[in-house]
Amino acid sequence: MTQMARTRADGPPTAGAHTTTGPIASPAQGAGGPHTPHTPCAEVRPGEALDPRMPARAHTRGDVILDLQHISLSFGGVKALTDISFDVCEHEIRAIIGPNGAGKSSMLNVINGVYHPQQGRIVFRGEERRQMHPTAAARQGIARTFQNIALFKGMTVLDNIMTGRNTLFRSGIFAHALWWGPARAEEMRHRRKVEEVIDFLEIQAIRKTPVGRLPYGLQKRVELARALAAEPSMLLLDEPMAGMNVEEKQDMCRFILDVNQQFGTTIVLIEHDMGVVMDISDRVVVLDYGKKIGDGTPEEVKANPDVIRAYLGASH
Numbered sequence: 001m002t003q004m005a006r007t008r009a010d011g012p013p014t015a016g017a018h019t020t021t022g023p024i025a026s027p028a029q030g031a032g033g034p035h036t037p038h039t040p041c042a043e044v045r046p047g048e049a050l051d052p053r054m055p056a057r058a059h060t061r062g063d064v065i066l067d068l069q070h071i072s073l074s075f076g077g078v079k080a081l082t083d084i085s086f087d088v089c090e091h092e093i094r095a096i097i098g099p100n101g102a103g104k105s106s107m108l109n110v111i112n113g114v115y116h117p118q119q120g121r122i123v124f125r126g127e128e129r130r131q132m133h134p135t136a137a138a139r140q141g142i143a144r145t146f147q148n149i150a151l152f153k154g155m156t157v158l159d160n161i162m163t164g165r166n167t168l169f170r171s172g173i174f175a176h177a178l179w180w181g182p183a184r185a186e187e188m189r190h191r192r193k194v195e196e197v198i199d200f201l202e203i204q205a206i207r208k209t210p211v212g213r214l215p216y217g218l219q220k221r222v223e224l225a226r227a228l229a230a231e232p233s234m235l236l237l238d239e240p241m242a243g244m245n246v247e248e249k250q251d252m253c254r255f256i257l258d259v260n261q262q263f264g265t266t267i268v269l270i271e272h273d274m275g276v277v278m279d280i281s282d283r284v285v286v287l288d289y290g291k292k293i294g295d296g297t298p299e300e301v302k303a304n305p306d307v308i309r310a311y312l313g314a315s316h
């Protein structure tokens with residue numbers, strides 16, 4: 001991803017904007033070590049590290065909405081996460097990077113309550129708890145996409161996206177089956193919202209196509225559409241661009257930025273392409289073997305010797 005530039009809601013990628021080529025840039029002095037505290041929300045405003053020619057973001061970064069404190073998670077003898085702490089601010093794009101097996105997907109599963117850590121605390125929107133629960137997380141506006149596409153392959157794009165609204169249904173299943181009164185009005189509302197998402201992600205032409213017939217890049221976009229249909233305030237994206245060609249990645253990058261800017265959606269993003277991460281994220285947390293080895297702005301993380309070492313020693 002050499003040509004990827006941070007794209008604004010209404011503009012094309014800016015040539016010559018902040019881009020990164022290799023896995024990580026060369027070392028620099030003054031880098032933070034593994035014990036460097038993360039960069040507080042207030043210290044970096046969105047867009048600050050970016051090309052000054054770019055217009056400001058519609059939503060400025062807000063307060064901390066998710067605070068993960070000393071999270072440890074093991075599976076039998078395997079320590080997936082060890083004493084991980086970091087926070088996520090409202091409206092920011094927060095990247096999680098690290099070599100394979102570092103614990104990135106596990107971290108997302110902790111955030112949306114699929115995995116329950118043995119240790120640590122999670123503070124979400126000011127409410128402290130030992131662990132999240134998947135349905136509560138969904139109700140509180142957390143939606144996600146998966147590393148391996150999780151869609152109903154035989155169902156159409158439209159129907160798959162509709163499943164994203166399941167947690168928002170109010171009327172009972174019988175009322176829906178009878179297509180009766182309030183249920184009918186509610187379903188119309190859901191369908192309208194789904195159509196908005198379809199327009200937003202520019203997938204009108206494939207709305208009636210079974211997902212299994214679509215190329216991989218489009219399936220990933222449908223998965224994003226399904227997550228967006230839930231109208232999330234926080235979106236967890238697990239390698240949304242993995243396996244895509246350059247053009248597909250540019251499209252996906254643009255959509256992620258558009259979601260963030262137009263709706264103010266907070267985004268936690270796992271991504272391997274360092275060019276993408278450096279271009280679109282506000283802050284980056286780096287995991288390696290289940291431990292946090294870096295946390296800060298893209299510039300800080302790029303210059304962190306531990307991060308450089310982890311990346312030079314790992315193949316992607």
Ligand SMILES: Nc1ncnc2c1ncn2[C@@H]1O[C@H](COP(=O)(O)OP(=O)(O)O)[C@@H](O)[C@H]1O
Nearest residue numbers: 075078079080099100101102103104105106107
């Ligand atoms: N459900 C699980 N059962 C057992 N081990 C798991 C499970 N999920 C993840 N792990 C282990 O936790 C570690 C971190 O995995 P993962 O979070 O998928 O890493 P990443 O997403 O960074 O590649 C790996 O050693 C993986 O095998």
Ligand SMILES: [Mg+2]
Nearest residue numbers: 104105106147
């Ligand atoms: Mg993973």
